[in-house]
Amino acid sequence: MKGMNDSLEKIREIISAHQNIVLCGHINPDGDAIGANLALAASLKKAGKNVQVLLRPYAPKYEVIPNGNLVVQKEDVTRAELFIALDCGDVGRFDWIEDVFKGAQCTMNIDHHASNSFFGEYNYVEENASSTCEIVYNLLKEFFPIDEEIASALYAGLIYDTGGFRHSSTTTDTMQAAGELMSYGIPFTKIYNALFDSRSFSEMKIMGRAFDKSELCLDGKVIFTSITMVDMEECKGTNKELDAIINYIKGVNDVKIACFLYEKNEMDVKASFRGNDGYDVCALAQKFGGGGHVKAAGCTIVAPLATAKEMVFAEIEKML
Incomplete structure (x- = not known):
């Protein structure tokens, strides 16, 4: 209520x-x-x-x-x-x-x-x-x-x-x-x-890493990428330099839902979602205790990165 x-x-x-x-x-x-x-x-x-x-x-x-x-x-x-x-x-x-x-x-x-x-x-x-x-x-x-x-x-x-x-x-x-x-x-x-x-050199490096790791899934309807603590260390960056990534990947042609996950620590994963018309990513984020807007939302998942990805994709498959 x-x-x-x-x-x-x-x-x-x-x-x-x-x-x-x-x-x-x-x-x-x-x-x-x-x-x-x-x-x-x-x-x-x-x-x-x-x-x-x-x-x-x-x-x-x-x-x-x-x-x-x-x-x-x-x-x-x-x-x-x-x-x-x-x-x-x-x-x-x-x-x-x-x-x-x-x-x-x-x-x-x-x-x-x-x-x-x-x-x-x-x-x-x-x-x-x-x-x-x-x-x-x-x-x-x-x-x-x-x-x-x-x-x-x-x-x-x-x-x-x-x-x-x-x-x-x-x-x-x-x-x-x-x-x-x-x-x-x-x-x-x-x-x-x-x-x-404007961006720092390390933010540019992290963005490049995220783009390089991105993959199209579920018949090209979903784009996914992630950044690990190791990626962050190798690029000499911080998690303050990640917020542009999700908006870039959502711009790929014909993608309906964009997902970006990053490791805060080994059991703490931050997820950001963007959705096109007709795809309610706020409802997706709420499944994991998060929230936001219909087209832009996020959450934190207490699980290793690989498990968090599986959990998110299980929910996206239901949505699609």
Whole structure:
């Protein structure tokens, strides 16, 4: 049973009523999670609030998003009057700070994932929004401060989660928001290049390894590849450099479902899925306790890589 969705007016009212606010994003934060957190934090700080952001370490390319100095270590967090989770489908997405969440006087959940579990005392989940940054922009617009840096962070999340306005989650509202954010004089070319066209040498090597290992399966309907800890070591890279792989392999002609698995350790495998129209990869991820969107989802599987692959393919065969 899904919880109640509050109105944007109610969300603004609750935020306005609190002074000490802690924000967080999901583990392995991406452009949308980082952008939403740093934009909202900077805006609330300008509005006179005490704000702290909890985010796990992220890839250097995301340093193009301003106000990274608002991120604090968990041990430095003062007790939250209001805890706001951004871009998190459920509590498991920020389990490293669950005690901070539970210790807060009031909790809020702002997100755009269809699989969201409505875990907050107050919830605003808009699954038709392109990104959590689009939601945050609508939340702030005309009510809270927006400057060039805040607009830059929101724009970064907007383009990240829409793949540069390519994904079907992009709407006329998304494009209007992007246009309005550009009016703040943001360095939009620099942001786009940092997120999509720049990579370290090790990331390029890892991508090459993943492409080399890729295979077409199930009559060419499925493309699969994986990266092991050994691959990572040989390419001198880290698992922060893997998020572009899935979007590249999904572009192969006639593929319906793309799967990318990587080893976090010997018994912990992270899986990312992308699906074409008519292929619900969120349902696939949910079989393994994950979630996301109909066309883009992920999960963690507690098994060796070879076993995880077998488990995923058994479910995909049922889907097909």
